[in-house]
Amino acid sequence: MASGEDDLIARYFRPLATDPGALGLIDDAALLTPSGSDIVVTTDAIVEGVHFLPSDPPDTLARKALRVNLSDLAAKGAEPAGFVLTLALREAREEWLAPFARALGEDAAAFRCPLLGGDTVSTPGPVMISVTAFGRVLPGRMIHRHGARAGDRVAVTGTIGDATLGLGLLTGRIAGDGLDASSRDFLTGHYRVPEPRNAVAIVLRDHASATMDVSDGLAGDLAKLCAASRQSAEIELAAVPLSAPAQALLASGQTRMEALVAGGDDYEILCTIPENRWDAFAAAVQGLGVRLTSIGRITAASDPPRFLDASGRPVLFERLSYSHF
Amino acid sequence: MASGEDDLIARYFRPLATDPGALGLIDDAALLTPSGSDIVVTTDAIVEGVHFLPSDPPDTLARKALRVNLSDLAAKGAEPAGFVLTLALREAREEWLAPFARALGEDAAAFRCPLLGGDTVSTPGPVMISVTAFGRVLPGRMIHRHGARAGDRVAVTGTIGDATLGLGLLTGRIAGDGLDASSRDFLTGHYRVPEPRNAVAIVLRDHASATMDVSDGLAGDLAKLCAASRQSAEIELAAVPLSAPAQALLASGQTRMEALVAGGDDYEILCTIPENRWDAFAAAVQGLGVRLTSIGRITAASDPPRFLDASGRPVLFERLSYSHF
Numbered sequence: 304m305a306s307g308e309d310d311l312i313a314r315y316f317r318p319l320a321t322d323p324g325a326l327g328l329i330d331d332a333a334l335l336t337p338s339g340s341d342i343v344v345t346t347d348a349i350v351e352g353v354h355f356l357p358s359d360p361p362d363t364l365a366r367k368a369l370r371v372n373l374s375d376l377a378a379k380g381a382e383p384a385g386f387v388l389t390l391a392l393r394e395a396r397e398e399w400l401a402p403f404a405r406a407l408g409e410d411a412a413a414f415r416c417p418l419l420g421g422d423t424v425s426t427p428g429p430v431m432i433s434v435t436a437f438g439r440v441l442p443g444r445m446i447h448r449h450g451a452r453a454g455d456r457v458a459v460t461g462t463i464g465d466a467t468l469g470l471g472l473l474t475g476r477i478a479g480d481g482l483d484a485s486s487r488d489f490l491t492g493h494y495r496v497p498e499p500r501n502a503v504a505i506v507l508r509d510h511a512s513a514t515m516d517v518s519d520g521l522a523g524d525l526a527k528l529c530a531a532s533r534q535s536a537e538i539e540l541a542a543v544p545l546s547a548p549a550q551a552l553l554a555s556g557q558t559r560m561e562a563l564v565a566g567g568d569d570y571e572i573l574c575t576i577p578e579n580r581w582d583a584f585a586a587a588v589q590g591l592g593v594r595l596t597s598i599g600r601i602t603a604a605s606d607p608p609r610f611l612d613a614s615g616r617p618v619l620f621e622r623l624s625y626s627h628f
Numbered sequence: 629m630a631s632g633e634d635d636l637i638a639r640y641f642r643p644l645a646t647d648p649g650a651l652g653l654i655d656d657a658a659l660l661t662p663s664g665s666d667i668v669v670t671t672d673a674i675v676e677g678v679h680f681l682p683s684d685p686p687d688t689l690a691r692k693a694l695r696v697n698l699s700d701l702a703a704k705g706a707e708p709a710g711f712v713l714t715l716a717l718r719e720a721r722e723e724w725l726a727p728f729a730r731a732l733g734e735d736a737a738a739f740r741c742p743l744l745g746g747d748t749v750s751t752p753g754p755v756m757i758s759v760t761a762f763g764r765v766l767p768g769r770m771i772h773r774h775g776a777r778a779g780d781r782v783a784v785t786g787t788i789g790d791a792t793l794g795l796g797l798l799t800g801r802i803a804g805d806g807l808d809a810s811s812r813d814f815l816t817g818h819y820r821v822p823e824p825r826n827a828v829a830i831v832l833r834d835h836a837s838a839t840m841d842v843s844d845g846l847a848g849d850l851a852k853l854c855a856a857s858r859q860s861a862e863i864e865l866a867a868v869p870l871s872a873p874a875q876a877l878l879a880s881g882q883t884r885m886e887a888l889v890a891g892g893d894d895y896e897i898l899c900t901i902p903e904n905r906w907d908a909f910a911a912a913v914q915g916l917g918v919r920l921t922s923i924g925r926i927t928a929a930s931d932p933p934r935f936l937d938a939s940g941r942p943v944l945f946e947r948l949s950y951s952h953f
Binding site: 326329330331332333334335336337340341342343344345346347348349350352353354375376378379381387388389391419420421422424425426427428429431433435437438442445447448449515516527530531 | 651654655656657658659660661662665666667668669670671672673674675677678679700701703704706712713714716744745746747749750751752753754756758760762763767770772773774840841852855856
């Protein structure tokens with residue numbers, strides 16, 4: 304009776320489906336019990352040759368596919384509740400599936416976001432991994448993009464631009480002259496396995512007026528947040544937090560600030576915080592061991608956000624963010 | 629500011645996102661308010677060249693992608709609550725996207741299953757449409773696959789085998805000698821646009837001991853239901869409901885019963901009904917204008933279900949259902 308597809312699910316994914324709502328992956332559907340919460344739903348897919356390199360290891364793909372969705376839940380102030388996975392593969396190979404499933408299970412456990420169900424299909428084309436993830440928030444407490452008000456601080460977690468530099472190193476677009484091995488690993492690691500900021504979700508919920516995660520590039524994503532809030536922003540380019548390896552590549556002329564703020568794949572939190580909340584918010588985030596940097600202010604204007612250089616002059620970017628099509 | 633991807637979403641999909649939970653498709657996530665219900669989650673993807681033909685029209689693909697998920701919700705006794713869409717396209721062409729989005733919007737309205745969010749990505753490979761759909765059931769009332777008991781009737785809605793015959797006609801595997809144009813359209817229509825049985829969901833909830841939808845072939849799907857319930861079944865092959873065009877192709881030797889019950893893509897409801905519920909259940913389904921046929925009984929055994937010919941002898945099938953890999 305058992306078919307190849309059923310065997311594959313039983314062998315690699317059923318061991319991960321320990322949540323009661325997964326029903327052991329033997330029913331048509333999964334069951335999500337809201338427990339009095341609103342359910343936040345997010346979906347993000349990654350495609351071979353578009354969002355990841357054919358050479359990326361399967362364990363990093365599993366983590367990336369889940370984490371880009373966890374990052375959206377974090378940005379909305381939601382606690383992870385589970386996810387479903389659609390996996391399109393050319394062939395079912397043990398040496399790909401075993402590390403993929405193992406890493407997926409590890410991340411699902413670490414982020415308390417259990418596998419609830421999925422669909423495994425064959426494709427003649429590139430590998431595609433699509434995740435739909437669910438989070439819980441108290442009713443009415445999801446944080447939106449549209450709440451920013453003039454005067455609010457604009458802040459980001461972590462550092463910006465590491466992932467796009469890591470991709471540049473992997474593709475050879477950036478030579479990386481002068482970088483040691485650990486700096487290279489730091490940058491390529493950020494590209495392959497982002498660190499979603501789920502620990503910060505609950506603090507955001509208490510203080511932020513608007514939030515989103517930085518997935519397509521800080522400049523473009525901030526423009527989206529401002530548009531949703533019908534505001535603008537002024538950002539000090541020099542304040543944008545950069546890692547030491549990013550600073551080194553900038554200093555040696557191997558990248559430009561524009562590439563870092565438009566690069567994408569950061570999966571940091573971009574948020575706006577009312578001034579009277581700033582100190583409490585910053586202290587709470589610091590208490591979680593997460594780097595937080597104030598990079599500018601929301602302004603009452605309808606034009607796109609402006610990035611200012613050290614002398615206060617606006618810097619014009621050709622391209623704000625990554626776009627398909 | 630607006631990119632190709634954002635334009636595409638704004639132009640084709642934002643008009644469909646009228647549900648408040650969709651947040652106008654301008655946030656990182658959607659919001660699902662459970663309203664005291666459990667949330668049933670199902671996900672099914674369709675891939676060009678695997679689940680559909682490159683020649684299938686985009687409007688039928690939109691309907692199929694949504695309806696295969698609606699069928700799972702119906703089988704679980706859930707009322708549709710919304711869906712998210714992941715669309716992987718080689719290129720963004722108006723003549724493909726416009727009819728796709730229009731048909732998707734029509735079906736979303738007809739089945740009261742609003743678009744809540746999604747992800748649109750480029751791919752160098754085949755078109756892939758992945759839907760994750762949500763349904764509401766009263767807490768604890770989802771119908772499972774594992775509730776069948778010996779003596780229960782086994783029943784199916786509609787007719788079996790039309791979709792696989794439609795696919796056979798479209799690919800030329802079946803010549804279709806003797807079929808008139810309307811019979812051909814009937815069969816190919818079943819392949820391209822299934823009729824999910826959402827109207828039956830509430831009746832199933834009141835009477836069925838176990839349910840699933842028939843997506844991979846009646847024989848294999850019944851085996852899964854029996855395995856989940858730790859029971860077996862005896863099915864009278866002659867009782868399996870066939871449409872007039874299917875009967876004609878069977879009579880002319882252009883198909884075999886085995887191909888019909890193992891074919892897949894039926895998207896009918898397979899259910900088991902305790903004998904003392906049968907009359908009320910059958911009357912209720914009939915009242916909805918849906919064809920219902922009793923095809924056999926659940927039996928207390930651990931071997932796979934048996935299909936019996938007119939003389940009561942078991943018929944052996946080489947292949948029970950469709951499987952990827």
